[in-house]
Amino acid sequence: MLKIKNLSKTYVKNQKEALKNVNLNITQGEFTALLGQNGAGKTTLINILAGNVKKTYGEIQIGGYDLDKQELETKKIIGIVPQEIAYDPAFTVEEILTKQSGYFGFKNNKEYIDELLEALALKDKKKAYGRALSGGMKRRLLIAKALVHKPKILILDEPTAGVDIELRHTMYEFLKKLHNTGMTLILTTHYIEEAEKLCKRVVVINEGAIIADAPKDKLLKDFSKEIKVELLFDWDLDVADFVFLREYHPKVKEKRKVSFKIDKDDLAKVLERITQNNMKFVDLNIEKQKLEDIYLQLIRG
Numbered sequence: 642m643l644k645i646k647n648l649s650k651t652y653v654k655n656q657k658e659a660l661k662n663v664n665l666n667i668t669q670g671e672f673t674a675l676l677g678q679n680g681a682g683k684t685t686l687i688n689i690l691a692g693n694v695k696k697t698y699g700e701i702q703i704g705g706y707d708l709d710k711q712e713l714e715t716k717k718i719i720g721i722v723p724q725e726i727a728y729d730p731a732f733t734v735e736e737i738l739t740k741q742s743g744y745f746g747f748k749n750n751k752e753y754i755d756e757l758l759e760a761l762a763l764k765d766k767k768k769a770y771g772r773a774l775s776g777g778m779k780r781r782l783l784i785a786k787a788l789v790h791k792p793k794i795l796i797l798d799e800p801t802a803g804v805d806i807e808l809r810h811t812m813y814e815f816l817k818k819l820h821n822t823g824m825t826l827i828l829t830t831h832y833i834e835e836a837e838k839l840c841k842r843v844v845v846i847n848e849g850a851i852i853a854d855a856p857k858d859k860l861l862k863d864f865s866k867e868i869k870v871e872l873l874f875d876w877d878l879d880v881a882d883f884v885f886l887r888e889y890h891p892k893v894k895e896k897r898k899v900s901f902k903i904d905k906d907d908l909a910k911v912l913e914r915i916t917q918n919n920m921k922f923v924d925l926n927i928e929k930q931k932l933e934d935i936y937l938q939l940i941r942g
């Protein structure tokens with residue numbers, strides 16, 4: 642559905658190499674998270690796919706069409722939800738969506754627009770001006786605008802930035818529904834738990850290069866050998882009490898808790914050492930790594 646080969650981008654103005662030999666192959670129906678810190682190159686990549694920024698080098702195929710030779714066709718295949726609010730605030734919600742439909746040659750699609758507005762809880766705002774919408778409504782309008790031409794791929798550039806938790810969950814449900822209809826989705830986000838909840842594949846981009854690209858479950862499994870152990874004692878602790886565990890860098894928290902990370906295969910051995918040192922604990926908590934921990938490890942190298 643989306644094939645990116647040896648994609649590079651250097652901005653002429655400042656000679657910033659924003660993308661370095663990016664290769665990505667996304668098949669139909671995948672729900673992929675594109676994760677990366679500020680300035681990693683995510684928006685540059687999306688802008689190139691949208692035809693807003695010119696690549697320096699590489700090949701891109703969208704739905705089988707070459708972006709260089711068949712740009713118009715590629716535009717029909719993708720819908721992009723940009724980070725910035727991108728519509729004329731002097732028009733009403735309905736006008737904005739009708740105008741956008743017109744760009745793609747869709748006429749008389751009032752019913753579909755109503756469906757979108759209903760699904761995105763914007764129906765009662767149909768006649769409201771773009772400028773009069775709340776931040777969350779503006780974000781939802783951008784999603785409707787990206788979907789109005791029924792694209793096969795939806796790319797969302799941080800759609801939930803600054804959106805409250807309740808609304809974020811409504812959006813997640815909507816995205817899940819779209820995914821269930823067979824749509825291909827790419828989501829860039831700073832909320833890692835969002836990627837963990839929604840996406841099946843995780844691509845991590847760092848300083849313009851892809852440093853991880855794997856099914857989420859595989860990433861979690863590969864990195865899940867490390868566990869975080871927390872022990873609770875019924876007396877006040879000193880980190881010196883755990884000198885016998887120094888290779889695991891134990892930390893004392895809230896006076897009575899100690900925590901450290903170990904390979905899960907070492908758990909029995911470590912617990913035995915603790916008992917041998919007469920450190921009788923009253924409670925034990927074991928935490929597996931979350932996608933967020935893995936992501937941080939990856940970008941820190």
Ligand SMILES: Nc1ncnc2c1ncn2[C@@H]1O[C@H](COP(=O)(O)OP(=O)(O)OP(=O)(O)O)[C@@H](O)[C@H]1O
Binds near residue numbers: 677
């Ligand atoms: N128009 C531009 N001209 C020059 N440099 C740019 C331009 N746009 C982006 N850059 C630079 O390219 C790099 C990648 O930026 P980009 O916006 O793609 O990152 P990002 O991953 O989307 O970040 P964020 O999460 O903050 O949106 C950054 O160093 C940025 O300063």
